[in-house]
Amino acid sequence: MDKLIKFFDDFVFHARVMPVLTAMFPIIVLGVFKGFIYKDFLDISLYAFVLLIFIALASKIARECGKRYETKMYDELGGKPTTIILRYSDCTIDNITKTRYHKVLNEKISDIHLPLNPDEEDQESDIMYSSSMTYLRKYANSNRDVEPRVYQELKEYNYWRNLYGCKWISIIIYLLIAIREIIIIDSFNVRNIFLKPYPEYIAFLLMIIGIAIMCIFVSKKTVKRRAFDYAKTLAEVCERLN
Numbered sequence: 264m265d266k267l268i269k270f271f272d273d274f275v276f277h278a279r280v281m282p283v284l285t286a287m288f289p290i291i292v293l294g295v296f297k298g299f300i301y302k303d304f305l306d307i308s309l310y311a312f313v314l315l316i317f318i319a320l321a322s323k324i325a326r327e328c329g330k331r332y333e334t335k336m337y338d339e340l341g342g343k344p345t346t347i348i349l350r351y352s353d354c355t356i357d358n359i360t361k362t363r364y365h366k367v368l369n370e371k372i373s374d375i376h377l378p379l380n381p382d383e384e385d386q387e388s389d390i391m392y393s394s395s396m397t398y399l400r401k402y403a404n405s406n407r408d409v410e411p412r413v414y415q416e417l418k419e420y421n422y423w424r425n426l427y428g429c430k431w432i433s434i435i436i437y438l439l440i441a442i443r444e445i446i447i448i449d450s451f452n453v454r455n456i457f458l459k460p461y462p463e464y465i466a467f468l469l470m471i472i473g474i475a476i477m478c479i480f481v482s483k484k485t486v487k488r489r490a491f492d493y494a495k496t497l498a499e500v501c502e503r504l505n
Contacts, residue, residue: 275322279425325429328428329427332486344490345392346396351378351380399497402500419492420492438474
């Protein structure tokens with residue numbers, strides 16, 4: 264029971280389970296639709312049971328794929344967004360505000376000295392930026408009631424990262440189901456998809472819509488934006504440290 268509660272805790276559900284539910288939504292709708300159309304409620308129950316097992320496994324796969332992309336993203340960006348955002352070369356936060364944050368962190372953390380202008384930055388600066396953000400992250404995690412936005416942005420970032428991680432797996436599954444529908448539908452006719460979609464072409468349409476949504480809305484750009492949203496929200500904790 265403890266393991267089940269842990270599996271479905273707020274963060275795990277939002278960051279790991281929800282991406283899988285989102286990716287599998289067309290398939291879930293298809294299963295429910297077919298169950299009610301053919302009035303086979305035993306099949307619906309079995310389908311739901313198998314789906315729960317699949318979600319538990321897929322949530323771990325999605326996280327691993329998401330972490331793998333995260334590593335590539337850091338390489339492309341030249342560092343973690345939480346580190347980049349404190350650099351003077353980055354414009355996510357203006358330099359005046361950035362200098363104020365650096366001063367606050369210098370006062371709070373005794374063994375670091377963050378640069379107070381662009382000329383002071385050197386190769387060691389990123390190490391201090393990373394250490395400073397670790398301090399802020401631990402503070403925000405320990406004071407979640409005071410800093411709820413940090414937690415919310417972290418969940419959002421993990422959701423989009425893991426959803427992107429399982430993007431191509433989902434598209435391949437949708438595509439295979441769509442091809443299967445083309446094969447099993449007698450006299451498959453493109454015109455009938457628009458003129459008589461119900462009920463014969465519903466499965467095919469759901470899969471095509473699923474592919475379109477994943478291609479249009481789930482992108483690297485979205486994941487990067489969410490990563491910097493989290494980094495900015497974490498940096499803004501400096502405004503309330505004093």
